[in-house]
Amino acid sequence: MWKKMIGIGAVAVLSIGLTACGSDKANSTNGSVGKNVSYKITGIDPGAGIMTATEKAIEDYKLDNWKLVSGSSAAMTAALKKAYDKKKPIIITGWNPHWMFAKYDLKYLKDPKGVYGEAEEIHTIARNGLKNDHPAAYQVLSQFKWTEDDMGAVMLDIQEGTKPEEAASKWVKDNQEKVAEWTKGVNKVNGEKIKLAYVSWDSEIASTNVMAKVLEDLGFNVTLTQVEAGPMWTAVADGSADASLAAWLPVTHKTYADKFNGKFEDIGTSMTGVKIGLTVPKYMDIYSIEDLK
Ligand code: PBE
Numbered sequence: 001m002w003k004k005m006i007g008i009g010a011v012a013v014l015s016i017g018l019t020a021c022g023s024d025k026a027n028s029t030n031g032s033v034g035k036n037v038s039y040k041i042t043g044i045d046p047g048a049g050i051m052t053a054t055e056k057a058i059e060d061y062k063l064d065n066w067k068l069v070s071g072s073s074a075a076m077t078a079a080l081k082k083a084y085d086k087k088k089p090i091i092i093t094g095w096n097p098h099w100m101f102a103k104y105d106l107k108y109l110k111d112p113k114g115v116y117g118e119a120e121e122i123h124t125i126a127r128n129g130l131k132n133d134h135p136a137a138y139q140v141l142s143q144f145k146w147t148e149d150d151m152g153a154v155m156l157d158i159q160e161g162t163k164p165e166e167a168a169s170k171w172v173k174d175n176q177e178k179v180a181e182w183t184k185g186v187n188k189v190n191g192e193k194i195k196l197a198y199v200s201w202d203s204e205i206a207s208t209n210v211m212a213k214v215l216e217d218l219g220f221n222v223t224l225t226q227v228e229a230g231p232m233w234t235a236v237a238d239g240s241a242d243a244s245l246a247a248w249l250p251v252t253h254k255t256y257a258d259k260f261n262g263k264f265e266d267i268g269t270s271m272t273g274v275k276i277g278l279t280v281p282k283y284m285d286i287y288s289i290e291d292l293k
Helices: 002-019 032-036 049-060 073-085 135-143 148-159 164-174 176-182 202-217 229-238 254-259
Strands: 040-042 067-069 092-096 106-108 120-127 193-198 221-226 243-249 264-281
Touching (some): 040 073, 040 092, 049 254, 049 264, 073 264, 120 135, 120 229, 135 264, 148 264, 164 176, 193 202, 202 243, 229 243, 229 254
Parallel strands (some): 040 067
Protein backbone atom coordinates (compact mmCIF):
# COMPACT_ATOMS: atom_id res chain seq x y z
CA MET A 1 0.00 0.00 0.00
CA TRP A 2 2.67 2.47 1.08
CA LYS A 3 4.94 1.52 -1.74
CA LYS A 4 2.17 2.04 -4.19
CA MET A 5 1.43 5.46 -2.82
CA ILE A 6 5.05 6.53 -2.89
CA GLY A 7 5.18 5.36 -6.50
CA ILE A 8 2.25 7.54 -7.47
CA GLY A 9 3.70 10.44 -5.52
CA ALA A 10 7.00 10.17 -7.34
CA VAL A 11 5.33 10.29 -10.72
CA ALA A 12 3.32 13.29 -9.72
CA VAL A 13 6.39 15.08 -8.38
CA LEU A 14 8.25 14.41 -11.59
CA SER A 15 5.48 15.90 -13.66
CA ILE A 16 5.34 19.07 -11.62
CA GLY A 17 8.93 18.99 -10.46
CA LEU A 18 9.84 22.39 -11.81
CA THR A 19 7.27 24.26 -9.78
CA ALA A 20 7.43 22.06 -6.72
CA CYS A 21 10.03 24.21 -4.93
CA GLY A 22 11.72 21.46 -3.00
CA SER A 23 8.57 19.81 -1.81
CA ASP A 24 8.73 16.04 -2.00
CA LYS A 25 5.11 15.04 -2.09
CA ALA A 26 2.56 15.70 -4.75
CA ASN A 27 -0.15 16.92 -2.44
CA SER A 28 1.97 19.59 -0.79
CA THR A 29 2.67 21.68 -3.83
CA ASN A 30 0.88 24.87 -4.66
CA GLY A 31 -2.54 24.25 -6.02
CA SER A 32 -2.15 20.50 -6.23
CA VAL A 33 -4.01 19.70 -3.00
CA GLY A 34 -6.93 21.58 -4.47
CA LYS A 35 -6.68 19.77 -7.76
CA ASN A 36 -6.38 16.40 -6.04
CA VAL A 37 -9.61 16.91 -4.14
CA SER A 38 -11.34 18.86 -6.94
CA TYR A 39 -11.29 21.95 -4.70
CA LYS A 40 -13.90 20.26 -2.55
CA ILE A 41 -14.35 20.26 1.20
CA THR A 42 -16.62 17.43 2.26
CA GLY A 43 -19.07 18.79 4.81
CA ILE A 44 -22.15 17.70 6.77
CA ASP A 45 -25.71 18.99 7.19
CA PRO A 46 -26.09 22.60 5.98
CA GLY A 47 -27.41 23.87 9.35
CA ALA A 48 -24.34 22.79 11.32
CA GLY A 49 -22.22 25.55 12.79
CA ILE A 50 -19.11 24.03 11.29
CA MET A 51 -20.62 24.62 7.84
CA THR A 52 -21.13 28.33 8.55
CA ALA A 53 -17.58 28.50 9.91
CA THR A 54 -16.21 26.75 6.82
CA GLU A 55 -17.98 29.16 4.46
CA LYS A 56 -16.35 31.93 6.46
CA ALA A 57 -12.95 30.19 6.22
CA ILE A 58 -13.33 29.97 2.44
CA GLU A 59 -13.96 33.71 2.41
CA ASP A 60 -11.36 34.80 4.99
CA TYR A 61 -8.55 32.65 3.57
CA LYS A 62 -9.58 33.65 0.03
CA LEU A 63 -10.01 30.07 -1.13
CA ASP A 64 -11.72 31.42 -4.21
CA ASN A 65 -12.19 28.31 -6.29
CA TRP A 66 -13.06 26.04 -3.35
CA LYS A 67 -16.51 24.73 -2.56
CA LEU A 68 -18.02 23.26 0.55
CA VAL A 69 -20.22 20.30 -0.25
CA SER A 70 -23.01 19.56 2.20
CA GLY A 71 -24.41 16.15 3.08
CA SER A 72 -24.62 14.40 6.43
CA SER A 73 -22.27 13.21 9.16
CA ALA A 74 -22.80 9.64 7.99
CA ALA A 75 -22.05 10.46 4.34
CA MET A 76 -18.96 12.42 5.36
CA THR A 77 -17.49 9.62 7.47
CA ALA A 78 -18.27 7.16 4.65
CA ALA A 79 -16.34 9.38 2.22
CA LEU A 80 -13.50 9.60 4.74
CA LYS A 81 -13.31 5.83 5.05
CA LYS A 82 -13.31 5.40 1.29
CA ALA A 83 -10.48 7.90 0.80
CA TYR A 84 -8.53 6.69 3.84
CA ASP A 85 -8.57 3.04 2.77
CA LYS A 86 -6.88 4.07 -0.48
CA LYS A 87 -4.66 6.75 1.09
CA LYS A 88 -6.32 9.32 -1.12
CA PRO A 89 -6.53 12.99 -0.16
CA ILE A 90 -9.73 14.30 1.40
CA ILE A 91 -10.64 17.39 3.41
CA ILE A 92 -13.54 17.15 5.82
CA THR A 93 -15.28 19.21 8.48
CA GLY A 94 -14.15 17.46 11.66
CA TRP A 95 -14.78 17.87 15.34
CA ASN A 96 -13.82 16.52 18.76
CA PRO A 97 -15.19 14.51 20.40
CA HIS A 98 -15.63 12.14 17.48
CA TRP A 99 -14.80 8.47 16.98
CA MET A 100 -13.11 9.29 13.66
CA PHE A 101 -10.01 10.43 15.55
CA ALA A 102 -9.83 7.06 17.32
CA LYS A 103 -10.35 5.10 14.16
CA TYR A 104 -8.13 7.02 11.75
CA ASP A 105 -4.90 9.03 11.97
CA LEU A 106 -6.19 12.52 11.36
CA LYS A 107 -5.05 16.07 11.99
CA TYR A 108 -6.67 19.48 12.08
CA LEU A 109 -5.39 22.06 9.64
CA LYS A 110 -3.99 25.05 11.50
CA ASP A 111 -6.32 28.00 11.55
CA PRO A 112 -4.14 31.08 12.09
CA LYS A 113 -7.10 33.41 11.55
CA GLY A 114 -9.10 31.69 14.30
CA VAL A 115 -12.20 31.21 12.18
CA TYR A 116 -13.12 28.01 14.03
CA GLY A 117 -12.78 29.54 17.48
CA GLU A 118 -10.63 28.34 20.32
CA ALA A 119 -12.13 27.25 23.63
CA GLU A 120 -15.36 25.68 22.43
CA GLU A 121 -17.77 24.04 24.87
CA ILE A 122 -20.90 21.95 24.66
CA HIS A 123 -23.79 23.61 26.47
CA THR A 124 -27.17 22.37 27.58
CA ILE A 125 -29.99 24.72 26.64
CA ALA A 126 -33.53 24.64 27.97
CA ARG A 127 -36.78 26.32 27.07
CA ASN A 128 -37.82 29.24 29.22
CA GLY A 129 -40.03 27.98 32.02
CA LEU A 130 -38.58 24.47 32.25
CA LYS A 131 -37.31 25.14 35.76
CA ASN A 132 -40.86 25.82 36.98
CA ASP A 133 -42.57 23.07 35.05
CA HIS A 134 -40.04 20.27 35.56
CA PRO A 135 -37.59 21.23 38.32
CA ALA A 136 -36.15 17.73 38.63
CA ALA A 137 -35.37 17.43 34.93
CA TYR A 138 -33.98 20.95 34.93
CA GLN A 139 -31.64 20.04 37.76
CA VAL A 140 -30.34 16.86 36.15
CA LEU A 141 -29.83 18.61 32.84
CA SER A 142 -27.91 21.44 34.47
CA GLN A 143 -25.73 19.01 36.47
CA PHE A 144 -24.84 16.99 33.37
CA LYS A 145 -21.10 17.04 32.76
CA TRP A 146 -18.80 14.41 31.28
CA THR A 147 -15.50 14.01 29.46
CA GLU A 148 -14.37 13.35 25.94
CA ASP A 149 -13.42 9.80 26.99
CA ASP A 150 -16.88 9.16 28.43
CA MET A 151 -18.60 10.30 25.27
CA GLY A 152 -16.00 8.56 23.15
CA ALA A 153 -16.84 5.20 24.69
CA VAL A 154 -20.53 5.56 23.83
CA MET A 155 -19.77 6.88 20.35
CA LEU A 156 -17.38 4.09 19.47
CA ASP A 157 -19.86 1.49 20.70
CA ILE A 158 -22.56 2.95 18.45
CA GLN A 159 -20.14 3.20 15.56
CA GLU A 160 -19.36 -0.49 15.96
CA GLY A 161 -23.01 -1.35 15.52
CA THR A 162 -24.64 -1.17 18.96
CA LYS A 163 -28.00 0.61 18.96
CA PRO A 164 -27.74 4.09 20.52
CA GLU A 165 -30.22 3.24 23.32
CA GLU A 166 -28.30 0.08 24.15
CA ALA A 167 -24.91 1.77 24.11
CA ALA A 168 -26.35 4.46 26.38
CA SER A 169 -27.85 1.93 28.81
CA LYS A 170 -24.57 0.07 28.96
CA TRP A 171 -22.59 3.23 29.67
CA VAL A 172 -25.05 4.35 32.36
CA LYS A 173 -24.90 0.94 34.02
CA ASP A 174 -21.08 1.00 34.02
CA ASN A 175 -20.77 4.62 35.20
CA GLN A 176 -23.15 4.89 38.13
CA GLU A 177 -20.81 7.17 40.07
CA LYS A 178 -20.85 9.80 37.38
CA VAL A 179 -24.59 9.46 36.93
CA ALA A 180 -25.00 9.89 40.70
CA GLU A 181 -23.34 13.31 40.41
CA TRP A 182 -25.83 14.41 37.75
CA THR A 183 -28.81 13.15 39.72
CA LYS A 184 -27.59 14.39 43.10
CA GLY A 185 -30.43 15.93 45.10
CA VAL A 186 -33.05 14.90 42.56
CA ASN A 187 -36.12 12.92 43.59
CA LYS A 188 -37.82 10.42 41.34
CA VAL A 189 -40.86 11.52 39.38
CA ASN A 190 -43.85 9.71 38.03
CA GLY A 191 -44.05 9.88 34.25
CA GLU A 192 -43.37 13.60 33.68
CA LYS A 193 -42.95 14.17 29.97
CA ILE A 194 -39.64 15.55 28.69
CA LYS A 195 -38.78 16.19 25.07
CA LEU A 196 -35.15 16.46 24.01
CA ALA A 197 -34.23 17.77 20.57
CA TYR A 198 -30.96 16.83 18.88
CA VAL A 199 -29.24 16.61 15.52
CA SER A 200 -27.85 13.34 14.18
CA TRP A 201 -24.23 14.30 14.86
CA ASP A 202 -22.39 11.32 16.35
CA SER A 203 -21.44 13.27 19.45
CA GLU A 204 -25.02 14.38 20.12
CA ILE A 205 -26.56 10.98 19.39
CA ALA A 206 -24.35 9.71 22.23
CA SER A 207 -25.06 12.47 24.77
CA THR A 208 -28.79 12.65 24.10
CA ASN A 209 -29.30 8.92 24.42
CA VAL A 210 -27.34 8.80 27.67
CA MET A 211 -29.39 11.66 29.14
CA ALA A 212 -32.63 10.01 28.00
CA LYS A 213 -31.65 6.85 29.85
CA VAL A 214 -30.75 8.77 33.01
CA LEU A 215 -34.06 10.67 32.95
CA GLU A 216 -36.04 7.49 32.27
CA ASP A 217 -34.40 5.79 35.24
CA LEU A 218 -35.67 8.71 37.33
CA GLY A 219 -39.22 8.09 36.14
CA PHE A 220 -39.46 10.55 33.26
CA ASN A 221 -41.23 9.77 30.04
CA VAL A 222 -38.65 10.93 27.50
CA THR A 223 -39.14 11.63 23.81
CA LEU A 224 -36.16 12.24 21.55
CA THR A 225 -36.73 14.31 18.43
CA GLN A 226 -34.09 14.28 15.74
CA VAL A 227 -34.09 17.44 13.65
CA GLU A 228 -31.76 19.79 11.79
CA ALA A 229 -29.75 22.37 13.73
CA GLY A 230 -32.01 25.34 12.91
CA PRO A 231 -35.23 23.55 13.90
CA MET A 232 -33.50 22.25 17.05
CA TRP A 233 -32.76 25.77 18.28
CA THR A 234 -36.19 26.93 17.16
CA ALA A 235 -37.87 24.10 19.08
CA VAL A 236 -36.16 25.07 22.35
CA ALA A 237 -36.89 28.76 21.72
CA ASP A 238 -40.60 28.24 20.98
CA GLY A 239 -40.98 25.67 23.75
CA SER A 240 -41.89 22.72 21.54
CA ALA A 241 -38.80 20.95 22.92
CA ASP A 242 -37.82 21.12 26.59
CA ALA A 243 -34.07 21.04 26.11
CA SER A 244 -31.13 20.17 23.92
CA LEU A 245 -27.66 18.91 24.79
CA ALA A 246 -26.30 19.94 21.40
CA ALA A 247 -25.48 23.65 21.73
CA TRP A 248 -21.85 24.28 20.79
CA LEU A 249 -20.66 27.67 22.02
CA PRO A 250 -19.37 30.34 21.92
CA VAL A 251 -18.48 30.13 18.21
CA THR A 252 -20.08 27.11 16.51
CA HIS A 253 -23.71 28.03 17.20
CA LYS A 254 -23.26 31.76 17.73
CA THR A 255 -25.68 32.59 14.91
CA TYR A 256 -28.43 30.57 16.59
CA ALA A 257 -27.66 31.80 20.11
CA ASP A 258 -27.81 35.42 18.89
CA LYS A 259 -30.97 34.86 16.90
CA PHE A 260 -32.82 33.33 19.85
CA ASN A 261 -31.27 35.50 22.54
CA GLY A 262 -33.66 35.70 25.52
CA LYS A 263 -35.83 32.88 24.20
CA PHE A 264 -33.86 30.04 25.78
CA GLU A 265 -31.86 29.41 28.91
CA ASP A 266 -28.24 28.27 28.87
CA ILE A 267 -28.33 25.93 31.88
CA GLY A 268 -25.01 24.13 31.90
CA THR A 269 -21.74 23.18 30.26
CA SER A 270 -21.50 19.43 29.73
CA MET A 271 -18.04 19.42 28.17
CA THR A 272 -15.16 21.83 27.75
CA GLY A 273 -12.18 21.71 25.41
CA VAL A 274 -14.13 20.58 22.36
CA LYS A 275 -13.05 21.60 18.90
CA ILE A 276 -14.14 22.02 15.30
CA GLY A 277 -12.01 22.52 12.21
CA LEU A 278 -10.92 21.38 8.79
CA THR A 279 -9.53 17.88 9.13
CA VAL A 280 -7.36 15.72 6.90
CA PRO A 281 -5.65 12.33 7.13
CA LYS A 282 -2.13 12.60 8.56
CA TYR A 283 -0.68 11.15 5.37
CA MET A 284 -1.55 14.40 3.61
CA ASP A 285 1.36 16.76 3.47
CA ILE A 286 -0.48 19.96 4.37
CA TYR A 287 -0.64 21.64 7.74
CA SER A 288 -2.61 24.84 7.56
CA ILE A 289 -5.75 26.15 5.91
CA GLU A 290 -3.36 28.57 4.26
CA ASP A 291 -1.83 25.63 2.37
CA LEU A 292 -5.11 25.33 0.45
CA LYS A 293 -4.62 28.60 -1.36
N1 PBE B 1 -20.84 19.62 15.07
C1 PBE B 1 -21.08 18.64 16.10
C2 PBE B 1 -21.94 20.57 15.25
C3 PBE B 1 -22.01 20.73 16.69
C4 PBE B 1 -21.77 19.36 17.17
C5 PBE B 1 -19.53 20.21 15.31
C6 PBE B 1 -20.91 18.97 13.78
C7 PBE B 1 -21.98 21.83 14.41
O1 PBE B 1 -21.04 22.08 13.64
O2 PBE B 1 -22.93 22.57 14.49
